[in-house]
Amino acid sequence: AAEERLAGRPITLADSGKTARAPVGGLLRLALDENAAVGFRWQVSAQSGGVYLERVGRDDGARALFQLRLARAGRARLVLDEERPAPIAAVAKEVAARHFELTVVVEGEPG
Numbered sequence: 147a148a149e150e151r152l153a154g155r156p157i158t159l160a161d162s163g164k165t166a167r168a169p170v171g172g173l174l175r176l177a178l179d180e181n182a183a184v185g186f187r188w189q190v191s192a193q194s195g196g197v198y199l200e201r202v203g204r205d206d207g208a209r210a211l212f213q214l215r216l217a218r219a220g221r222a223r224l225v226l227d228e229e230r231p232a233p234i235a236a237v238a239k240e241v242a243a244r245h246f247e248l249t250v251v252v253e254g255e256p257g
Contacts, residue, residue: 156211162246170196170219170254176212177205178226178246185231188212188246195222197250216252224248 156177157166168174176199178188188210190199196218202211214224228244 157248158209159244159246161248165249165251167251167253168216170216170252172216172252174214174216174250176214176248177207177209178212179208179244180204180210180228181208182210183208186228188226189229190225191227192223192225195220195250196252197222197224199224214248214250216250219252219254222250222252224250 156175158177159179166174180186180188182204188201193199196216198215198217200213200215202213205211216222224247226246230243
């Protein structure tokens, strides 16, 4: 996949699977659709490299908002999966869980 500069806008589910380029010390904003009204939440499944994810709230469009801090130069990977409470998961098996993946090339001098 082509690497893109995604720092100028929130990264969404449509960006899943992409590789982003951004400078060390920067922040990427993620805005992922989430049905929190029935208990669905995004959880980190895998994280590598010098990046740190923080949930910062919700917007008016039912999206979970995150900041991804780019602390070290190099290649990083982030994987999130939407988790459902057990009672909902048992009833709603026909609804596939959502998955989000992002690779980030953090540019700059290693610190």
